[in-house]
Amino acid sequence: MSDSMPQSEPFLVMGKIDMPYKYSVGRVGSKFLTELRDSKRILGMKCSTCNQVYVPPKSTCPKCFSRLDEWVEVGNQGTLLSYTIVRYRGEIHPLELPFAYGIIQLDGADTGFVHLLGEVDLEAIRIGMRLEAVFREERSGSILDIKYFRPAG
Amino acid sequence: MDKEPAAEELLTVDFHLVLPYRWAAGPYLSRFFREIRDNKRLLANRCGHCRRILLPPRVVCGKCRAPAGEDWVELSDKGTLRTFIKVVQPGWDPVEGRYRSETYMVGEIELDGAEGALLDHFLEEQDPQNLWEGMRVQAVWREQRSGDLKDILHFKVIQE
Numbered sequence: 001m002s003d004s005m006p007q008s009e010p011f012l013v014m015g016k017i018d019m020p021y022k023y024s025v026g027r028v029g030s031k032f033l034t035e036l037r038d039s040k041r042i043l044g045m046k047c048s049t050c051n052q053v054y055v056p057p058k059s060t061c062p063k064c065f066s067r068l069d070e071w072v073e074v075g076n077q078g079t080l081l082s083y084t085i086v087r088y089r090g091e092i093h094p095l096e097l098p099f100a101y102g103i104i105q106l107d108g109a110d111t112g113f114v115h116l117l118g119e120v121d122l123e124a125i126r127i128g129m130r131l132e133a134v135f136r137e138e139r140s141g142s143i144l145d146i147k148y149f150r151p152a153g
Numbered sequence: 154m155d156k157e158p159a160a161e162e163l164l165t166v167d168f169h170l171v172l173p174y175r176w177a178a179g180p181y182l183s184r185f186f187r188e189i190r191d192n193k194r195l196l197a198n199r200c201g202h203c204r205r206i207l208l209p210p211r212v213v214c215g216k217c218r219a220p221a222g223e224d225w226v227e228l229s230d231k232g233t234l235r236t237f238i239k240v241v242q243p244g245w246d247p248v249e250g251r252y253r254s255e256t257y258m259v260g261e262i263e264l265d266g267a268e269g270a271l272l273d274h275f276l277e278e279q280d281p282q283n284l285w286e287g288m289r290v291q292a293v294w295r296e297q298r299s300g301d302l303k304d305i306l307h308f309k310v311i312q313e
Contacts, residue, residue: 011183011300017172018250022165030164091171141164 028059031071036146037139044109046070055109075107076133077152083117083125094144098122104131104149118148171250181210190300195264195272195292199224208270229265230292231311232272236261239281262290262308275307289313 025033028045035041045057045068052063055074060067083102086093093099100122103112117125118134132152139145178186181198188194197206200214201222207214208228214221237260243253258276263269277293278284290308298304 009183010177010179011186012175013178013186013301015174015176015248016250017174017247018170019172019247020167020169020250022167025164025166027161027163030162033164034162142166 026059028057032057033141033143033145037141040076040135042074042076042106042133044072044074044106046072052110053108054111055106055113072108074109078104078106078109078113078131080125080127080129080131081105081112082127085122100125102131102149115146116148117150119150179212181212185209186300189302189304190298193230193294193298195228195230197226197228197267197270198222199226206268206270208264208267208272226266228267230294232262232264232267232290234260234284234286234288234290235263235271236286237276237281237284258284260290260308274302274305277307277309284310
């Protein structure tokens, strides 16, 4: 056989990488999630040296590298710092399209907290709007125990 | 006695990440896979410089680092078992998304016409006591083929 290559479409090989795995949340993250689950409270971690409250909580201050253990409760309401509207399909997304992710600064926190926005007209979302957490009835110790944040008041 | 603190609850989160992808096999492998799918034929190409057989066929010879050329060679689906191994540690199968639960036999097979080029594939025989180097084997093809080396179910021992 020595005939030359026929001109044709490239052959497409379908592949898949399938990776189930477990992520250990750790002590600080576990307390954060169990408080969401058991008492619908959102906890942050304060660094007194830097006067910063981190939500979600951190075990180590990213500014001064101190070990942190000063838990503080922050509000279930906050202010929208930024947002994005998701219009493409991806298996990891928890909601039907289109929907919005927001970065929310909860009252008493110094950092932004990423979560879903719900019960809101996507076109009416504005930076600076007030939002409140909506908790699920059935909670499992997951970040999605907060169903989403909706406009407050 | 002091009151013992409540046991700390540590959580784990289960993820199941599935990443489907596809890749274009390029001119030589496209032909290789199409011939498997449509004609149950195994194709190789011979390097124009070092004259060795490349299986699967390659555009560039890995030894010469030069275009291997289009000297196509059709290989038999019969060959000689050169070595084999029994796999007993179940590995992760990323395509199936689970551990391979059974032990299995893998052979390195020199197909007739391959001149030393070896093909790794599964063997039908599961007892290593019944296998030896130099045995004759033949591919068992699937009825439904998609253009993949898995279109060969396994190699079976043949008497000639």
